Amino acid sequence: MSDTPSGPRTAVVIGGSLAGMLAAAALAESADVVVVERDVLPEGPGPRKGLPQARHAHLLWSGGARAIDALLPGTVGRLLADGGHRIALPTNMVGFSPAGWFRRWAEQSHYVVLAGRDLLDWHVRRSVRALPRVTVSDRTEVLGLEGDARRVTGVRVRGADGVERVLAAGLVVDASGRSSRTPAWLREFGLPAAAVRTVDPGLVYASRVFRAPKDLGNTFPVIVNVQADPREAGPGRSSTLVPIEGDRWLVTLSGTRGGEPTKDPELFEAFARSVRHPIVGELISGTEPLTDVAVTRTTVNRRHAYERARLPERFVVLGDAAAAYNPVYGHGMAVAAQSAVALRDTVRALGWSAPGLGARAQKAVAGPVGAAWALSTGNDVFYPGATEDGPTLTERIGAAYVRRLLLTSTGNGRVARAVTDVVTLERTAARLFTPPVLLAAVLGPRREQLTGPPLRPAEREAIAGILP
Incomplete structure (x- = not known):
């Protein structure tokens, strides 16, 4: 199948989890898309072999939920109708940070969507399968990339029947997660490895x-x-x-x-x-x-700086394959969704056949990746053994400022909103460096810190007999 401007447009997405499905949705308005997944994808909201972390708590911050609905309108609403929860932030969060208890400031725009990961993935998968230009091929293993150091032209796969074949593509997206083989594929093409930063708190x-x-x-x-x-x-x-x-x-x-x-x-x-x-x-x-x-035990923060690396043209890496985070901060799904939107918007702006499309998309993906990376590693770098040489000077300065912001937000509603803007990935980290926020951080919290969990009287009554 050709992929010239006058011929059929094709894309292959490696990986059928959340990041891969959203990448397929992002490309489906511009190309015919094949999602290649080595595992069996369940027909309903059941567990998936390649996603053991699904059994843990997952948070879909509002910045990610909005991105999913931008790609797949109505999906989040259907998830909520199926039993998911939409929790206003920080109004309905009882949180104890390293800087103290957060107050439950009134808020109408920030929120988090909560559901079992299997149910959430199923709703996304169902929405993507309904797209007419997307084909999902599970039980199919990717053996390698086709092309050379200049350009990727497709992928070599082996299906459930054991037959090997080549899927030609005008764009290949690696969304295969933490087990991504992109570093090995770059070596096979004779390309230098991308810079990697690892922060492992041993969690x-x-x-x-x-x-x-x-x-x-x-x-x-x-x-x-x-x-x-x-x-x-x-x-x-x-x-x-x-x-x-x-x-x-x-x-x-x-x-x-x-x-x-x-x-x-x-x-x-x-x-x-x-x-x-x-x-x-x-x-x-x-x-x-x-x-x-x-x-x-797979909780290491690891970021590949692909946006600064030499990648072959028509190749993009996103999701955990580009940057994986300590799940305790809950940013993986939101970053995957925002990265997919960045991919879609890049294709829209430049056009499918534009030179340098892959590199431009990779730089666009680096935006949400960088914001979540700073949030995930700001604390983790300080645990013994998390890095080979300990936190850098930049990380120490950044962590000190974030801690000051957290302290201030326990007693200042405007700063709490700014912090929530960034944590939910509604705004970039630049929000925290505006003059009003910087001044508020210098002045510190306006109210005394809370001494215990900020439960409301009705909530205490509802759980009477549980809490002492």
């Missing part, structure tokens, strides 16, 4: 689903999050409780080296009580567990 995740007591999964839709503080002695431990579909609570615990949670169900609640505040452990006390404890 381990353990998650379990509980039946929300007294139907609180629907009447108490509040996120509860106790963050670790890397400045404290000993390992960093955190806990998160989120409501998901089916009147359930999904609880995720995490710990760095020397303080990791385990798969032992008898120790789950005790770990939740051992973090900087025991509220999550108290909330699940006496509740009915619905699953075993799922543990994941």
Whole structure:
């Protein structure tokens, strides 16, 4: 199949998870798209073999939710109608940061969408499958790239029948996740490797689903999050409780080296009580567990600077294949969605046949990637062993400023809004360096810090008998 300006336009997306499906949606207005996935994609909202992290809490920040709806209108609404939750931020978040408890300032625009990852992925997958120009080929393994150091012309694949063939393409997108083979493919083409930055706090995740007591999964839709503080002695431990579909609570615990949670169900609640505040452990006390404890150790922050590398033309890398984050900050899905929008907008602006299209798209993807990277690694670099040489001077200065902003936001609603703008990926990090925010950070919080979880009287009444 040719791919000249007058011939059929074709694209191949490697990887059928969230990032790959959204990339397919981004390209479907300009080309016929084939999504190649090595695993079997479930027909419904079931677990997928290649996504073990789906069992942990996932946050879809409003910046990502808006991007998904820009690509696949109505998808988020259908997810919410199917039991997902839309939680206003910071109004309905009970959060304990390294700088103190956040106040629940009134907010109408920021939010987070919460649902089980399998359900969320299914809604996205269903919307993409409905697009007339997208074909999904699962049980198909990508063996390598076709082309050379100058240009990628397709991919070599092996299907479920064992037959190898070439899928010609005018654009190839690698959205294959943390296991991406792009570094090896670049070596095969004789190209230098992209610069890589790795920050590994040694974090381990353990998650379990509980039946929300007294139907609180629907009447108490509040996120509860106790963050670790890397400045404290000993390992960093955190806990998160989120409501998901089916009147359930999904609880995720995490710990760095020397303080990791385990798969032992008898120790789950005790770990939740051992973090900087025991509220999550108290909330699940006496509740009915619905699953075993799922543990994941693949939590390294790793960013490939492909936007500065020499890549062959007509080749783009996005999602976890470009940058993978510590999942505790919840930015992976939102970055994948915004990266797909950046890809779509680049093709729209330049045209499908434009020279340098791949390189321009890769630079556009670097925008949301960089913002989430700064948020994910700002704390993680300070854990022992996270990097070979410790945090850089730039990282130390940046972390100090972010900590000052967090402290100020505990008692200043305008700064809290600015921070939430950036955390939800609604705005870029430049929002935090405007003169009003800089001045407010110098002056510090206007109100005294809260001394405990900011639960409202009605919420305390609803969970009476759970909390002491």
